[in-house]
Amino acid sequence: MNQQPWTAADLPSLDGRTVIVTGANSGVGRATATALAQAGAHVVLAVRDVHRGREAAQTMVGRTEVRQLDLADLSSVRSFAQSWTGALDILVNNAGVAGGRGTFTTDGFDMQFGTNHLGHFALTNLLLPQITDRVVTLSSGAHRAGEIHFDDLDLRRRRYSLPQAYGQSKLANLLFTLELQHRLEQAGSSVQSLAAHPGYSATSLGTQGRGKPLVSAVNLAGRLFAQTSAQGALPTLFAATQDLPGGSYIGPDGRWELQGHPTMVGRSDRAADPVLARRLWETSEKLTGVRFGLEPAAGFTFDE
Numbered sequence: 001m002n003q004q005p006w007t008a009a010d011l012p013s014l015d016g017r018t019v020i021v022t023g024a025n026s027g028v029g030r031a032t033a034t035a036l037a038q039a040g041a042h043v044v045l046a047v048r049d050v051h052r053g054r055e056a057a058q059t060m061v062g063r064t065e066v067r068q069l070d071l072a073d074l075s076s077v078r079s080f081a082q083s084w085t086g087a088l089d090i091l092v093n094n095a096g097v098a099g100g101r102g103t104f105t106t107d108g109f110d111m112q113f114g115t116n117h118l119g120h121f122a123l124t125n126l127l128l129p130q131i132t133d134r135v136v137t138l139s140s141g142a143h144r145a146g147e148i149h150f151d152d153l154d155l156r157r158r159r160y161s162l163p164q165a166y167g168q169s170k171l172a173n174l175l176f177t178l179e180l181q182h183r184l185e186q187a188g189s190s191v192q193s194l195a196a197h198p199g200y201s202a203t204s205l206g207t208q209g210r211g212k213p214l215v216s217a218v219n220l221a222g223r224l225f226a227q228t229s230a231q232g233a234l235p236t237l238f239a240a241t242q243d244l245p246g247g248s249y250i251g252p253d254g255r256w257e258l259q260g261h262p263t264m265v266g267r268s269d270r271a272a273d274p275v276l277a278r279r280l281w282e283t284s285e286k287l288t289g290v291r292f293g294l295e296p297a298a299g300f301t302f303d304e
Contacts, residue, residue: 005253005261008234012241018088020127021045022120023095025052028198030137031233032094036240037062046080046095071095073106073120074288081126088130090240093120093137093170093173109287110154116169121176121284128293134192135180136239139173139249140147141197142255143172144268146171148280153287172280174249174267179277181247187294192246196239199252199259201232227252227259235296238262260282 013037024033024045037043037060046069047053054064067083070076096116105114124135146167152158155165173195180193235250239262244250249267254260270276285291 006234006238006242007261008035008039008230008237011035011039011237014039014241017041017090017133018086018195019043019090019092019202020088021094022071022123023047025049025056027057028229028232028236029092029094030056031229032092032236032240033057033061033064035230035233035237037064041089048095049201051238069123070106071123072097072115074119074122077107077119077122080125081123084127084130085162086130087132088127089133090134091124091127091131091224092236092240093135094117094236096138096169099162099163101160104154108154112165112169113153113172116166117172117176118288120173122288122290124176124180125290128191131191134194135177136236136238137173137193137195138236139177139195139197139271140166140170141199141251142167142238143170143174143175143271146268147270148172148175148276150279150283153283154293171268171271174271175273175280176284177249178247178274179281182274182277183281183292184294185246187292187296190296192244192248194239194244194248194250196235196250196262197257197265198232198235199254199257200226201229231259234260 019036019041021033021043023029033043033045042063045053045057045064045066048070050066050068057064057066067080069080097112100111103111105111109118115224121136145163148168148171177193177195182192184193188278235252240248249265250262251257251265252260253263257265
């Protein structure tokens with residue numbers, strides 16, 4: 001007998017659990033927060049626009065809370081982490097931007113790399129002493145076209161390509177997941193690092209500020225080929241709640257991983273390279289001024 005595909009109806013009870021979802025006021029993040037709250041979790045919507053976050057929270061059934069967080073501003077990330085008290089079961093690094101040619105974060109990083117990777121890198125490590133269960137970081141199938149340009153992370157010295165910049169940030173998300181899991185194991189922590197990607201979901205990602213013809217084309221493609229945000233949230237929900245090996249990468253099971261139900265999926269050779277992952281981690285520490293959030297286990301140092 002074939003096993004029934006996993007859906008949000010299969011979520012376990014999350015009563016008593018606290019979850020942060022970044023970028024939870026729209027799209028896949030909103031769908032993720034909605035499902036987790038309905039399953040009983042206390043869900044914190046960590047969003048840049050508090051007004052939109054409150055509007056989203058009002059549509060959710062369950063315990064929700066809205067807090068301001070701008071991942072494109074490391075001072076905002078630090079303020080958010082410093083204000084956090086008590087335990088945190090699950091951190092979902094969902095927020096992301098696609099686009100922003102020639103735009104930079106408050107700290108001067110390329111908007112996509114700075115928001116999608118460096119902001120979440122800093123947030124995770126600052127909150128890590130309080131996380132009890134797992135960190136789920138969203139990547140994308142676009143990571144396969146990504147390359148980490150260590151000599152030009154902001155892509156200032158080459159012709160800027162939006163797909164190249166986005167692919168770099170999504171590859172960084174998977175390398176971060178890999179190295180975080182390694183460091184958690186070396187620290188003797190039971191916390192897990194996992195990754196997920198939503199496939200092709202009908203969201204506004206990448207359309208803000210773009211021309212009407214492009215937005216119309218994206219919307220048409222979404223209506224014809226994309227799955228809903230609720231369906232796109234399934235890999236994240238699966239990664240956040242199921243018994244999985246650390247470092248797992250969850251995506252849709254359909255053709256080209258565009259649609260479907262959650263399953264373990266593969267990643268590019270670059271995304272599985274531990275040497276590259278460590279180099280990116282060390283670079284990220286220097287850029288953000290934030291180091292790994294836990295102490296190493298006795299007899300081990302992360303610089304060895």
